[in-house]
Amino acid sequence: MSLLVAKFGGTSLATSERVINVASRLVAYHEQGWDVVAVVSAMGKSTDDLLRLAKSVNQRPPARELDMLLATGEQVSMSILAMAIEALGVGAVSMTGAQVGIVTTNIHNKAKISEIKAERVFRALEQHKIVIVAGFQGVTREGDITTLGRGGSDTTAVALAAGLDAEVCEIYTDVDGVYTADPRLVPRARKLDEISYDEMLELAASGAGVLQMRSVEFARNHGVVIHCRSAFTNSTGTLVKEANTMEQAIVSGIAFDQSEAKVTLRNVPDHVGLAAEIFGNIAKAHINIDMIVQNISEHGYTDISFTSPINELERLRPVLDEAIKRLGVREYLVDESIAKVSLVGAGMKTNPGVAAKMFKVLAKNGVNIGMISTSAIRVSVVIEGEKTELAAQSLHTAFGLDSSDVFQETQLSGEELAAKAAKGR
Amino acid sequence: MSLLVAKFGGTSLATSERVINVASRLVAYHEQGWDVVAVVSAMGKSTDDLLRLAKSVNQRPPARELDMLLATGEQVSMSILAMAIEALGVGAVSMTGAQVGIVTTNIHNKAKISEIKAERVFRALEQHKIVIVAGFQGVTREGDITTLGRGGSDTTAVALAAGLDAEVCEIYTDVDGVYTADPRLVPRARKLDEISYDEMLELAASGAGVLQMRSVEFARNHGVVIHCRSAFTNSTGTLVKEANTMEQAIVSGIAFDQSEAKVTLRNVPDHVGLAAEIFGNIAKAHINIDMIVQNISEHGYTDISFTSPINELERLRPVLDEAIKRLGVREYLVDESIAKVSLVGAGMKTNPGVAAKMFKVLAKNGVNIGMISTSAIRVSVVIEGEKTELAAQSLHTAFGLDSSDVFQETQLSGEELAAKAAKGR
Numbered sequence: 001m002s003l004l005v006a007k008f009g010g011t012s013l014a015t016s017e018r019v020i021n022v023a024s025r026l027v028a029y030h031e032q033g034w035d036v037v038a039v040v041s042a043m044g045k046s047t048d049d050l051l052r053l054a055k056s057v058n059q060r061p062p063a064r065e066l067d068m069l070l071a072t073g074e075q076v077s078m079s080i081l082a083m084a085i086e087a088l089g090v091g092a093v094s095m096t097g098a099q100v101g102i103v104t105t106n107i108h109n110k111a112k113i114s115e116i117k118a119e120r121v122f123r124a125l126e127q128h129k130i131v132i133v134a135g136f137q138g139v140t141r142e143g144d145i146t147t148l149g150r151g152g153s154d155t156t157a158v159a160l161a162a163g164l165d166a167e168v169c170e171i172y173t174d175v176d177g178v179y180t181a182d183p184r185l186v187p188r189a190r191k192l193d194e195i196s197y198d199e200m201l202e203l204a205a206s207g208a209g210v211l212q213m214r215s216v217e218f219a220r221n222h223g224v225v226i227h228c229r230s231a232f233t234n235s236t237g238t239l240v241k242e243a244n245t246m247e248q249a250i251v252s253g254i255a256f257d258q259s260e261a262k263v264t265l266r267n268v269p270d271h272v273g274l275a276a277e278i279f280g281n282i283a284k285a286h287i288n289i290d291m292i293v294q295n296i297s298e299h300g301y302t303d304i305s306f307t308s309p310i311n312e313l314e315r316l317r318p319v320l321d322e323a324i325k326r327l328g329v330r331e332y333l334v335d336e337s338i339a340k341v342s343l344v345g346a347g348m349k350t351n352p353g354v355a356a357k358m359f360k361v362l363a364k365n366g367v368n369i370g371m372i373s374t375s376a377i378r379v380s381v382v383i384e385g386e387k388t389e390l391a392a393q394s395l396h397t398a399f400g401l402d403s404s405d406v407f408q409e410t411q412l413s414g415e416e417l418a419a420k421a422a423k424g425r
Numbered sequence: 426m427s428l429l430v431a432k433f434g435g436t437s438l439a440t441s442e443r444v445i446n447v448a449s450r451l452v453a454y455h456e457q458g459w460d461v462v463a464v465v466s467a468m469g470k471s472t473d474d475l476l477r478l479a480k481s482v483n484q485r486p487p488a489r490e491l492d493m494l495l496a497t498g499e500q501v502s503m504s505i506l507a508m509a510i511e512a513l514g515v516g517a518v519s520m521t522g523a524q525v526g527i528v529t530t531n532i533h534n535k536a537k538i539s540e541i542k543a544e545r546v547f548r549a550l551e552q553h554k555i556v557i558v559a560g561f562q563g564v565t566r567e568g569d570i571t572t573l574g575r576g577g578s579d580t581t582a583v584a585l586a587a588g589l590d591a592e593v594c595e596i597y598t599d600v601d602g603v604y605t606a607d608p609r610l611v612p613r614a615r616k617l618d619e620i621s622y623d624e625m626l627e628l629a630a631s632g633a634g635v636l637q638m639r640s641v642e643f644a645r646n647h648g649v650v651i652h653c654r655s656a657f658t659n660s661t662g663t664l665v666k667e668a669n670t671m672e673q674a675i676v677s678g679i680a681f682d683q684s685e686a687k688v689t690l691r692n693v694p695d696h697v698g699l700a701a702e703i704f705g706n707i708a709k710a711h712i713n714i715d716m717i718v719q720n721i722s723e724h725g726y727t728d729i730s731f732t733s734p735i736n737e738l739e740r741l742r743p744v745l746d747e748a749i750k751r752l753g754v755r756e757y758l759v760d761e762s763i764a765k766v767s768l769v770g771a772g773m774k775t776n777p778g779v780a781a782k783m784f785k786v787l788a789k790n791g792v793n794i795g796m797i798s799t800s801a802i803r804v805s806v807v808i809e810g811e812k813t814e815l816a817a818q819s820l821h822t823a824f825g826l827d828s829s830d831v832f833q834e835t836q837l838s839g840e841e842l843a844a845k846a847a848k849g850r
Contacts, residue, residue: 057512065511069500079490086483099569143524
């Protein structure tokens with residue numbers, strides 16, 4: 001019999017009604033003859049509630065205890081989902097990460113899966129039960145509960161799909177698939193029927209938020225087909241899988257990211273190893289940076305620019321202050337009003353000229369380019385934030401991505417529809 | 426070094442402030458040189474919230490999944506308490522029932538502890554950590570999470586105290602000990618400095634709600650000294666321990682119970698085995714009954730009365746309806762306006778005449794007695810519910826239990842004080 005792993009995010013499980021909907025969907029699969037394993041996140045915003053509770057007694061909660069606390073969120077949703085399935089007359093059994101045998105490293109709050117011993121899952125499936133597994137959590141060899149960090153539930157699902165040799169790993173979210181661009185910004189965006197792992201990774205890294213990079217990477221490494229779809233409709237979503245080598249789109253999608261700032265270090269003494277020291281210190285502080293650009297040196301000084309997440313600036317400033325004091329950098333400027341626009345497409349590899357065309361389109365529309373970075377299947381540029389929409393739409397049209405349909409209010413995500421419905425009451 | 430087990434109920438952990446108070450108390454013990462193990466219930470009313478959530482997806486939640494769900498309540502409070510202790514600079518480690526090694530039978534929702542493997546607790550204590558254990562829960566040999574049912578956290582605490590050979594098992598509640606009577610009904614009630622296991626069991630069985638019978642029984646069987654005290658003050662509470670054989674109070678306490686109804690079966694055919702059949706059917710339906718009284722038979726018929734918890738009447742009625750139809754009982758009457766008043770004291774064994782004195786006192790105060798039952802150290806009578814206060818106070822005075830202090834509003838329980846404070850805001 002074929003096995004299916006289906007992962008449901010917190011939004012899909014936020015209320016009793018939604019839990020019952022998810023239960024019905026799983027029961028339908030079960031009745032079609034599938035072996036069904038569901039992976040769940042914590043209901044709604046309950047993880048945030050638990051974090052708030054932790055902070056109310058300890059501003060810096062110890063990592064082990066935080067994992068102990070946060071793991072309860074998934075334990076609640078999995079048992080509630082199992083109950084909802086049983087109410088529909090089908091046997092269900094929920095399992096914590098420890099019960100499944102999801103063994104992880106002992107780095108609390110961001111553990112990595114080292115092994116999945118799925119005997120219990122197989123035994124339950126043999127008894128024709130639907131198995132519900134807590135996402136996001138595992139257990140160390142010493143028996144301590146761990147969590148996998150951001151995107152952890154997706155990773156649990158993909159890892160289980162790999163470990164159980166599932167036909168497909170369905171990831172249910174509040175949007176109905178991967179789009180050529182965010183439809184809220186580009187109304188003519190098209191849903192993609194499929195996309196390659198590499199393209200998905202580049203899109204995710206460039207700001208498209210549908211799937212977590214870590215789970216896509218895991219899926220690529222283990223050949224797991226991901227079906228990214230909406231928990232609120234029955235329509236087919238987007239398959240993320242091995243690239244179809246016959247025919248590859250030059251540009252599959254456009255991603256935007258307004259969460260980064262541009263930082264410019266002015267008058268950096270042009271000594272060998274000095275940039276390395278500055279970036280070394282930034283790395284030591286675990287601050288992500290991207291798109292480093294260095295100007296040509298003049299009179300023994302140079303300017304260095306890079307981008308960094310706005311929410312890491314607070315930690316970045318002391319590192320840069322020290323660089324000013326100790327290394328003779330004159331000053332640094334921070335521009336938070338930028339946006340990064342990226343074109344992603346596996347076909348770029350064999351079609352030169354994408355970057356040139358991109359620059360031409362942007363120039364024609366009066367969009368200045370601040371910084372550029374590229375990979376084999378991606379071109380990213382930094383532009384003024386207020387021109388994001390203009391840049392996105394003109395590039396979308398120029399690279400032939402426009403749909404004949406225009407995204408309308410009725411195509412809101414499940415979350416938005418639910419919010420709307422709640423207001424209407 | 427001496428080891429102390431301290432159990433905190435949900436009320437003592439209902440808010441962050443209270444959790445921090447509990448943490449301070451444990452840290453103070455730790456600094457005095459005690460090895461400290463705390464056992465916690467779920468915070469405030471969170472177990473009720475979880476039950477409501479379960480019912481919203483399944484009116485009869487499967488027992489295994491209900492345990493999985495309810496166990497999260499204690500997991501939240503234990504990790505929050507551990508965080509609060511760490512915030513005070515002392516190492517703490519929380520453990521689920523499974524992690525401690527509290528092995529139970531596999532009867533979900535009311536499992537019994539079959540073994541405690543406390544190696545992990547000892548290891549943590551050797552590292553000078555305060556150990557926080559989830560009350561109310563355990564794990565089957567197959568690795569499934571179980572809960573111990575009503576009063577389960579007290580049982581966990583006493584069982585751990587026995588297993589770890591603790592000096593004392595402190596049970597913190599919202600009242601400051603065991604009283605000669607409920608001070609809200611009998612303002613001159615006195616707090617007892619100590620009480621024997623047997624007396625405590627009889628008081629608990631007769632309606633005094635401070636400690637759960639099951640944990641007292643466990644304590645008696647394993648010789649664990651319980652110190653029942655308030656989480657909201659530092660005053661000494663009541664020690665529950667082996668009876669002091671030198672000097673035993675004739676009456677240690679008076680308990681009241683208004684939660685039962687009196688049921689009378691009228692005109693029961695006086696055949697051998699008929700009463701046995703009726704009570705057999707009641708027992709099969711898992712309905713508790715007490716104080717059975719049978720009148721003298723007349724013309725081949727008799728009346729039988731007994732008491733039963735009001736909240737079990739709904740399940741009792743069909744059993745009695747069947748008795749009417751099938752066994753020729755004429756009818757049954759239910760009186761929910763009764764109260765049971767019990768005198769408990771180990772000294773009764775060697776002091777005859779307690780019952781006689783009790784009846785005389787009640788008669789003098791115009792209180793009619795409906796039913797009587799006794800044990801070696803208890804006399805219980807059923808009276809009209811509205812005379813409970815009068816009966817209680819006059820018995821309390823007559824048996825020399827009155828305190829010179831009168832219970833005042835300032836002696837409210839922590840819960841009541843908190844409610845008052847909340848209103849005052």
